[in-house]
Amino acid sequence: xxxxxxxxxGLRKSFGGQEVLKNINLQVERxxxxxxxxxxxxxxxxLLRCINLLTIPDGGRIAVGGQSLAxxxxxxxxxxxxxxxxxxxxxxxxxxxxxxFPHMTxxxxxxxxxxxxxxxxxxxxxxxxxxxxxxVGLAERADYYxxxxxxxxxxxxxxxxxxxxxxxxxxxDEATSALDPELVGEVLNVxxxxxxxxxxxxxxxxxxxFAREVxxxxxxxxxxxxxxxxxxxxxxxNPQNEATRAFLARFHRAPGQETSA
Ligand code: ADP
Ligand code: MG
Numbered sequence: 001x002x003x004x005x006x007x008x009x010g011l012r013k014s015f016g017g018q019e020v021l022k023n024i025n026l027q028v029e030r031x032x033x034x035x036x037x038x039x040x041x042x043x044x045x046x047l048l049r050c051i052n053l054l055t056i057p058d059g060g061r062i063a064v065g066g067q068s069l070a071x072x073x074x075x076x077x078x079x080x081x082x083x084x085x086x087x088x089x090x091x092x093x094x095x096x097x098x099x100x101f102p103h104m105t106x107x108x109x110x111x112x113x114x115x116x117x118x119x120x121x122x123x124x125x126x127x128x129x130x131x132x133x134x135x136v137g138l139a140e141r142a143d144y145y146x147x148x149x150x151x152x153x154x155x156x157x158x159x160x161x162x163x164x165x166x167x168x169x170x171x172x173d174e175a176t177s178a179l180d181p182e183l184v185g186e187v188l189n190v191x192x193x194x195x196x197x198x199x200x201x202x203x204x205x206x207x208x209x210f211a212r213e214v215x216x217x218x219x220x221x222x223x224x225x226x227x228x229x230x231x232x233x234x235x236x237x238n239p240q241n242e243a244t245r246a247f248l249a250r251f252h253r254a255p256g257q258e259t260s261a
Contacts, residue, residue: 005030005200006051006169007068011060013046020046022224024060028169028202028217033195035211035232036204038221039247044204047221048171051202052091053084064090065168089117092162096174098154100146106133106157107142113165125164132160136190152183156190163194170194172203208251212236220244 006028013021020043028034036044049055051062056078057071067087069079078084100109110129114120120128133142136156146154155175162170172191176184188210195201195214205211211218211232218235220228220243228241239245 002029004028004063005032005065006202007061007063008047008051009061011047011050011062012058012071013043013050013055014058020224021050021057024224024226026219026226026229028200030200031198032200032216033214034202034217034219035215036202036219036221037206037208037211037247038227042221043224044221045173048093048173048202048204051169051171052093053088054093089165090168091171092165092167092169093171093173094155094158094162094175096178098146098151098158100154100157100161102146105143105145106138106149106153106160109146109157110160110164113161118165129160129164132163133157135163135193136160137186150183151179152186155179155183155187159187159190159194168200170199170201172201172205174204174206176205176207206251208236208248220247222247 004027006026008024008026011021011024012019024047036047038044046055050057051064058073059071061068061070064087067090069087101112104112107126107129110132111125114125114128115122130139130142133139136159138153138156138160141149141153149157175191176187179187188207191203192214215232217229218232219226220235220241222243228235228239228244235244236248239248
């Protein structure tokens with residue numbers, strides 16, 4: 001590996017006595033899409049949250065772009081608030097639930113971060129927000145409030161809002177899991193477009209067909225460890241680990257749960 005854009009080494013996290021991440025190592029090259037799969041409770045969300053410092057790791061090292069942080073439990077000396085904010089800003093996060101500001105239009109939701117956090121002039125922020133809404137197929141919905149948007153539209157606004165902060169990488173945590181089945185495809189298509197445009201991303205997904213199509217690397221997590229990783233044709237097409245096989249078999253048995261957009 002050359003110079004990965006995301007480099008996670010020896011990452012550890014416990015909650016109470018339970019070790020939820022046990023020595024996680026993961027490298028993501030610039031422009032790569034990584035699909036993170038695995039059973040519920042295996043630590044996928046915690047891993048994403050650590051990359052964005054929503055959860056502070058107990059040990060290990062995380063580098064995103066040129067910024068790197070090392071963690072040593074209670075002895076960890078976290079950098080200043082300003083440096084933390086700068087580290088956080090390098091990763092845009094999209095959650096299962098949209099968390100849009102209900103009192104703001106789609107356009108204002110997308111403008112808000114750049115104006116208040118990046119101190120971008122309003123006119124420029126608006127131009128960029130309109131461009132991003134066009135990119136996610138919502139140019140015509142710019143002036144709608146969230147309660148007038150479908151779940152899929154809201155999630156696409158949430159993606160535009162994250163992109164507006166110009167992150168180096170995007171993290172998607174089950175971005176389509178809360179959506180009605182008929183709305184899943186439009187959101188996956190936006191994510192697919194971003195991957196095609198070269199956005200570096202890690203996506204936690206249960207859409208195995210989508211992972212197989214879009215991901216450069218598939219990482220299967222189980223009980224806080226990376227049990228198997230590699231190209232999709234290997235991990236999904238020909239899994240070597242018994243746990244990966246058992247996990248994937250669930251999807252073959254329930255074809256209704258699999259959506260390939
Ligand atoms: P996944 O996203 O793969 O379903 P999570 O990362 O959400 O898994 O959770 C991994 C484990 O960590 C679970 O057992 C969960 O209950 C536990 N966990 C996650 N967040 C917390 C927290 N804030 N406090 C205590 N336990 C947590
Ligand atoms: Mg999760």
